Amino acid sequence: MGCRQYIEQLCEHFEEALSRPECARLREHLEACPECRAYLNSLRETIRLYRTLRHEAPAELCQRLLAILELGHEDSAGNPH
Amino acid sequence: MTHTEEKELLLRLQAGEREAFRELVLRYQHRLYDLLYRMLRNRTETEDALQEVFLQAYRGLPRFDGRSSLYTWLYRIATNTALMRLRRRRLKTVSLEEPPEGLAQEVHTRAQGGETPLDRMLTTELREHLDRWLAELPPLTRLVFLLRDVEDIPIGEVAAMTGQTEWAAKGRLKRARAHVRNRLEAYLKERT
């Protein structure tokens, strides 16, 4: 198998590739191939960025939500009592 | 939330306890907002959609049978809402997508604490790119990536939530991962 197929497997299994029994050959390949290791690392970094750089609901939206649902609006959005 | 905590919250919700619904809103509002915004890419529509999701959940609670977990159910409502709005938009053939947000505009990011203005600018710029690369993918492919890799929901549940086989969901996930990874790689190369 060439790097292309291993990269396909990496995209399919991602972190699970490091533990799944059927990915044993991929793990062997990763140890020997710096390019595929770099690919795994960049995939990791990409997903990490998507998880970190998120959008947060504006505070006034939360107030509005609770008001619409008639759940009171006096101390929402994490304001402590 | 642990399984037991969720069961407990569900019992309180179905008993009609208002405080419990408030907890549900506070617990999921940011995650659902992020998911909806990345699907719809328009702030006003995302706000409307989020309201719709919680209203539907509120009304649907008495009929919720508890066979799936509470969060699966909530995400399924959000997922359907996003897909339906995108479909409606396609029918109208108008693009509601907003231009990238201005730097002067207030940004709501979780990764902002203690950064310099330059950091923040780069963060905003990079986040806009990430969103745009994702938006290049078909809605269902985008959704699978967001649910599996951003929200960390097991692929079997993602498949059930979005009404596709696990095999199909895995195929979409694979394509999405390769696409966004390649875009980021090219972007970083261009800048160095």
Ligand SMILES: [Zn+2]
């Ligand atoms: Zn290789």
